[in-house]
Amino acid sequence: MLSKPAFNALLKTLEEPPPHVKFIFATTEIRKVPVTILSRCQRFDLRRIETGELIAHLKSIAEKEQVKIEDAALALVARAAEGSVRDGLSLLDQAIAHNESAVITAETIRGMLGLADRGRVLDLFEKTMGGKVSEALAALGELHACGADPLAVMQDLLEIVHFLTRVKVAPGAEGFFDGASSEAKRAAEMAGKLSVPSLTRAWSMLLKGLIEVRDAARPLAACEMALIRLAYAADLPPTDKLVRDLQDGSSTPRNSLSPQGGEGKGEGVRPRSSLPLAPKGEGASLATAPNAESSTDAAPAFRTLEDLAAYAQSKGAQVLKVNIENDVHLVSLEPGRLEFRPGPRAPRTLAADLAQKLKDWTGTRWVVTLAREGGQPTLAEQKKAVKAARHERVLQEPLVRAVMDRFPGAEIVHVYDKEPEDVAAPMPEKDEE
Secondary structure, eight states, X not given: OOOHHHHHHHHHHHHSOOTTOOOOOOOSXXXXXXXXXXXXXXXXXXXXXXXXXXXXXXXXXXXXXXXXXXXXXXXXXXXXXXXXXXXXXXHHHHHHHHOOSSEEOHHHHHHHHTOOOHHHHHHHHHHHHTTOHHHHHHHHHHHHHTTOOHHHHHHHHHHHHHHHHHHHHSTTOOSSSOTTSHHHHHHHHHHHHSOHHHHHHXXXXXXXXXXXXXXXXXXXXXXXXHHHHHHHHTTOOOHHHHHHHHHHTSSOOOOSOOOXXXXXXXXXXXXXXXXXXXXXXXXXXXXXXXXXXXXXXXXXXXXXXXXXXXXXXHTTOHHHHHHHHHXXXXXXXXXXXXXXXXXXXXXXXXXXXXXXXXXXXXXXXOEEEEOSSOOOOOHHHHHHHHHXXXXXXXXXXXXXXXXXXXXXXXXXOOOOOOOOTTSOOOOOOGGGO
């Protein structure tokens, strides 16, 4: 709790302490202690108390206080204390003060702490990873109605992913579930059905969701959105496999979501369209209709808004390309028909300009209509969101967080993938410097 000036005022005394004085500093935030102080102290890292030992300690105190409390309730208190005796005693004291019945039950502790039943959270995770979106949201609603805090649910989901991953790589590992419990057996069976890449992807998405739930004005809505994202991405193959498949041309990558082990998702989850890569040197990555006589005469088949923007750039229509990226909220795009919601800064003639250009490029008449609401985020907004998510992932790296803590006010201005040693790393773009 000491400020930097206060620590500096102690330096002289710490360097030459009186013979009759021993200074003892205790902290749970060791990174906040200046290096000048650390270098003049002996450091002792105190370990956390094991859960079983903490439960026994809390039970002995309850017996001395003549308080009846279930073993399951003590386990929940010890779990929430995370190895801290001080926190465990505070929670036990709070439970005693709030209890109105003869026995403190596990339900009482859950209601006090906003915790969720582990078995029900495991059900929620299983439904989410199986792509059963509506059932997962219903299960989350039931947990919330029973008093579970959305942030606690996200934390439990992360604990489950961590436990399943440990079981996957080190069978017999202990952690979130007791080894002999029915939930532990279910979790072990579930770990056998999930791959390590899918679990690591789930960890990343839930970790991002945890931050969103923590900072959101409506935590429940943020939790629901995180589960929806995870359900959509649960069965996608790893990115490196997609790249290899596209490069090798061996097989079409999976792009539809289905539950583990079979079909029957039926939750309104639609497969994502996948565009083939354009041959090297052809510019935009867009699919063209085959032509037996000459492929260069084939009319472009616009399947996505990215196709349309890329083709506009290839034709030298730079202004239209910028308008497409910044002012078009796509509602629907199909051959001969385009519907979008214009952004607030969109030119009034944008729809007419698009209709004319599409007719010129394809040789057929296009119907371009405007919508008053709905539509996807613009390409510029999507790019910005991807960049923000990338920066957020980097910020979660322990080393990066340590650097940011050490240098207050520092910021990340550019993130790029590591290139091979013989290739120079790219310089940041001007707009990011």
